[in-house]
Amino acid sequence: MQDQRNFLVAATLCIMVFLGWQFLYAIPQMERQQALQEAEALRQAEAEESVSQTDIPAPAQTNRAADLVEGLAPNAQVLPRDEALALSPRVRIDSATVNGSIALQGALFDDLHLLRYRETLDEDSDIITLLSPLQSAAPYFAKLSWRGTDDANLAVPTDETVWSVQGNSVLSPGAPVTLSWENGQGLTFEREISLDEDYLFTVKDRVLNESAAEVTLYPYAIINRKGTPDITGIWILHEGLIGVFNQTLETYGYRSLRDGESLKEETTGGWLGITDKYWMTALIPDQNKTFFGRFIENARDPGDSYQADFVQNGVTIAPGTTTENTTLFFAGAKKVSLIDKYRGLYDIDRFDLAIDWGWFYFITKPLFYILDWSNQATGNFGVAILLLTVLIKIAFFPLANKSYEAMSKMKKLQPEMLRLRDRYKDDKVKQQQELMELYKKEKINPLAGCLPVLIQIPVFFALYKVLFVTIEMRHAPFFGWIQDLAAPDPTSLFNLFGLIPIDLPQILIVGIWPIIMGVTMFLQTKMNPAPNDPMQEKIFLYMPIVFTFVLASFPAGLVIYWAWNNVLSIIQQYIIMRRSGVDLEWEKKFVGFFTQFQSSGDKSKGELATPTVTPPDSNAAESEEDKPAKTPRAD
Numbered sequence: 339m340q341d342q343r344n345f346l347v348a349a350t351l352c353i354m355v356f357l358g359w360q361f362l363y364a365i366p367q368m369e370r371q372q373a374l375q376e377a378e379a380l381r382q383a384e385a386e387e388s389v390s391q392t393d394i395p396a397p398a399q400t401n402r403a404a405d406l407v408e409g410l411a412p413n414a415q416v417l418p419r420d421e422a423l424a425l426s427p428r429v430r431i432d433s434a435t436v437n438g439s440i441a442l443q444g445a446l447f448d449d450l451h452l453l454r455y456r457e458t459l460d461e462d463s464d465i466i467t468l469l470s471p472l473q474s475a476a477p478y479f480a481k482l483s484w485r486g487t488d489d490a491n492l493a494v495p496t497d498e499t500v501w502s503v504q505g506n507s508v509l510s511p512g513a514p515v516t517l518s519w520e521n522g523q524g525l526t527f528e529r530e531i532s533l534d535e536d537y538l539f540t541v542k543d544r545v546l547n548e549s550a551a552e553v554t555l556y557p558y559a560i561i562n563r564k565g566t567p568d569i570t571g572i573w574i575l576h577e578g579l580i581g582v583f584n585q586t587l588e589t590y591g592y593r594s595l596r597d598g599e600s601l602k603e604e605t606t607g608g609w610l611g612i613t614d615k616y617w618m619t620a621l622i623p624d625q626n627k628t629f630f631g632r633f634i635e636n637a638r639d640p641g642d643s644y645q646a647d648f649v650q651n652g653v654t655i656a657p658g659t660t661t662e663n664t665t666l667f668f669a670g671a672k673k674v675s676l677i678d679k680y681r682g683l684y685d686i687d688r689f690d691l692a693i694d695w696g697w698f699y700f701i702t703k704p705l706f707y708i709l710d711w712s713n714q715a716t717g718n719f720g721v722a723i724l725l726l727t728v729l730i731k732i733a734f735f736p737l738a739n740k741s742y743e744a745m746s747k748m749k750k751l752q753p754e755m756l757r758l759r760d761r762y763k764d765d766k767v768k769q770q771q772e773l774m775e776l777y778k779k780e781k782i783n784p785l786a787g788c789l790p791v792l793i794q795i796p797v798f799f800a801l802y803k804v805l806f807v808t809i810e811m812r813h814a815p816f817f818g819w820i821q822d823l824a825a826p827d828p829t830s831l832f833n834l835f836g837l838i839p840i841d842l843p844q845i846l847i848v849g850i851w852p853i854i855m856g857v858t859m860f861l862q863t864k865m866n867p868a869p870n871d872p873m874q875e876k877i878f879l880y881m882p883i884v885f886t887f888v889l890a891s892f893p894a895g896l897v898i899y900w901a902w903n904n905v906l907s908i909i910q911q912y913i914i915m916r917r918s919g920v921d922l923e924w925e926k927k928f929v930g931f932f933t934q935f936q937s938s939g940d941k942s943k944g945e946l947a948t949p950t951v952t953p954p955d956s957n958a959a960e961s962e963e964d965k966p967a968k969t970p971r972a973d
Contacts (some may be wrong), residue, residue: 448479524549537670622666720816823895832861857888858904
């Protein structure tokens with residue numbers, strides 16, 4: 339019975355490693371419902387002890403609780419984007435990668451477009467808009483400023499403050515802009531903003547104290563987003579608030595904040611922001627200074643407004659002196675090379691985790707580097723996937739060989755296994771005992787057949803992550819109809835691959851590549867020894883059909899990898915099985931069909947030929963009837 343359980347576990351494993359995590363991806367309805375219930379219970383439990391935004395503990399040098407980092411008030415009137423932008427004088431942003439503007443009222447980063455990316459594959463589609471002003475339909479902006487203590491009657495920059503521009507009025511790489519504002523009490527606030535060639539803004543704030551008394555100020559920064567964006571909503575990818583605190587990655591979803599959860603933590607080094615699948619905004623304080631960071635729902639605009647903010651310890655400025663504080667602000671595409679460059683250049687703690695590499699980080703990221711290098715060499719990420727598959731097959735060639743050799747032996751013993759099954763069909767225990775004895779006699783491990791599947795599952799999942807989360811794969815073409823390897827195959831069998839102009843439900847969009855994958859998977863199934871249990875045999879027989887529909891909604895690059903991997907596996911397994919002297923039923927049927935087809939063609943050709951009539955020969959011998967009867971001779 340133990341051997342039988344092992345065999346069933348092996349068969350189940352071969353199925354579940356494919357379907358288990360897909361089930362979690364596709365319809366995790368029960369989990370979602372449970373999460374909602376738990377979140378509601380947590381919200382009710384914390385309702386009595388939850389604190390408002392004005393009850394935030396101040397950093398180490400403050401004397402009392404103060405709203406040092408206050409969210410912006412909700413927009414009273416929603417305006418078209420152009421009209422909202424026109425409410426404030428602006429400094430224009432102009433580079434090869436981004437354009438937009440900075441609002442001089444409040445010194446807000448609230449207008450930014452990513453020039454190298456569009457909404458869809460259509461060249462006429464809109465350029466990606468990342469930041470939008472407060473009065474627009476979907477405000478998304480960053481604010482950096484200073485706060486004083488509550489007991490000090492000190493004017494500091496507010497949302498209504500209009501900064502003046504000193505010198506250059508257009509921000510571009512190599513051409514920073516300088517903003518300034520005087521508070522009328524002897525303090526001059528000056529801000530220098532510079533932009534690199536990509537998506538990183540460097541904000542240097544200086545405060546000159548020309549008053550007769552020392553003052554204490556607290557540098558702070560906010561990223562605020564109004565409205566919940568459209569997200570993929572699957573567990574494999576985080577979209578929402580993200581940051582690193584005390585060398586630990588923290589992620590909070592939009593729903594979590596709406597349900598009353600929040601993060602409030604003091605740390606030295608780290609960063610925080612809001613991330614989408616491909617885009618992100620992030621505030622990066624001085625990595626050697628302590629700051630108090632939070633993820634909260636904006637208390638001044640509750641319901642659907644999310645905020646990531648930080649405040650640093652107070653800085654005391656003596657009369658006649660100047661203090662300076664530098665903060666980095668990232669706003670752009672999460673390109674792997676850029677994120678890695680910024681992490682190394684500015685020593686940003688774990689900034690590379692802004693890209694959701696997942697649990698298999700140690701596989702996923704190296705896998706991306708291989709694909710990226712291959713793409714640079716070939717100019718096509720699809721070809722890079724094919725080359726990667728070959729490299730993986732080479733790396734695991736010895737293990738796969740042993741597995742296929744064991745499967746070949748089992749295939750060769752199939753008639754004997756069927757004989758035992760029929761002989762002991764009424765005694766399952768005896769049947770399994772005899773089968774195990776046969777395995778021991780022939781030195782076969784029935785679990786070896788699952789080895790190739792188990793080997794490639796981590797690679798499969800890691801490749802799925804790479805295709806799903808890296809912007810380099812977004813809109814990356816292959817050949818023919820595959821113009822986006824990160825999107826599903828757009829064709830479908832059920833509208834004859836586009837010949838019939840009808841809209842189909844998602845479940846019926848089964849493209850050419852998923853069908854190719856299903857055919858190769860079916861051939862592999864027929865090459866493997868059939869399970870002894872008839873029910874298991876039916877399950878394995880229908881698996882290719884199931885996976886054809888399941889993988890039809892996956893990124894085309896992943897399906898191409900799976901199909902190509904199957905082709906290489908079939909070739910490898912076929913060679914081993916032929917060398918082991920195993921007869922393949924599908925090969926026999928194919929050869930028999932081809933031979934029969936050829937014979938039918940020859941026969942038809944013969945029937946259509948003109949028959950040859952041979953004229954009678956005049957010298958032919960006489961027939962037996964015409965011959966005279968022989969009279970026996972008398973001796």
